[in-house]
Amino acid sequence: MxxxxxxxxxxxxxxxxxxxxxxxxxxxxxxxxxxxxxxxxxxxIPARTWPLMGLLRFIPFFIERSLISCVDVAWRALRPGLHIDPALVRYPLRLPEGFPRIFMANVVSLLPGTLAAELEGSDLFVHVLDGRSNYWRELTQLEQRVAQLSGVCLHAIPGTASRQDGS
Amino acid sequence: MTLIYLMITCFLFLTLMAGMWRILRGPTAADRMLAAQLFGTTAVAILLILAQLAEQPAFRDAALLLALLATVTVVAFVHRAWQTISESEDESS
Amino acid sequence: MNPADSLTILLLMAGAFFFLAGTVGLLRFPDIFTRLHALTKADNLGLGLIVAGLVIQADNWAIVGKLLMIWLLVLLASAAACHLIARTARRKKILPWKR
Known part of the structure; x- marks a missing residue:
């Protein structure tokens, strides 16, 4: 105390x-x-234990991914021609409610080519800059990291990508 | 060093001016808001460089305030202005 | 010119480059979602690089702390603002641009 x-x-x-x-x-x-x-x-803010080791392991991953994402978007913006194929994607989260989901939703926007549009129950709606890129792996990888960080175990296999255009 | 600081400041200022185009064009209010956000970040960078250049620590305080205000602006915009602006404007985008 | 100054110049120029990329993205990309991508990512790295360049020149550690604080604040604010704008755009049924 x-x-x-x-x-x-x-x-x-x-x-x-x-x-x-x-x-x-x-x-x-x-x-x-x-x-x-x-x-x-x-x-x-009630006292809580911070996953210090988890955060320390998360930071290098986070910095690496956000650097790559910035270079990626800068490259797409600067080279001639429109090199984007945007889509709105529904990603079913396996993370438990509360802090892990909110944390994930906030960090998604800094990954290469993804942008969190909405967190609806256990679904995360993500706007993808390039539907041809390997964004799905990016998302599962991040989810795994967030799970590690908050000390939970992911078991269910993620569903297949479902393109949700517009609605 | 002074020259470099000045050149970078001028360059950032030019990108800021280029961003003006988005404010003029729109087409939606949200696009203009994005340009305003760009202005916030760029202005923070310019102020930080000027603080170093002119050895004026007060510029860093101004940058800090600008960073704080940018958040408030976006939240206020999304919750107030964007809801009341006519729907037809957004649909035409 | 000493190595610290050269490193600062390099970082500042890299930062300015990403600001340019952010602005170009804002002007060229076709809809609000894609513009958000350009803005939130490129500008945050741009500011981060400029802050890193200035940190090298800082007179004392308190200024280093203050510069980093400003950057973290902008980072947090833009992540939240970006999510807020994208969410409202989706709720208002603004259609994402399609190829």
Missing amino acids: ILSLVLRGSVFALLWWALTEGNFDAWWLGGILVMAATEISRRL
């Missing part, structure tokens, strides 16, 4: 330090704000 308070306090103090660019002239104001922020966060 005390450890959690100290941790929260240090995070906010660090933020204050960065925001003021290391200038401590207004340290008293910073002190008050850090204490207030710690108290508010304690009330709003």
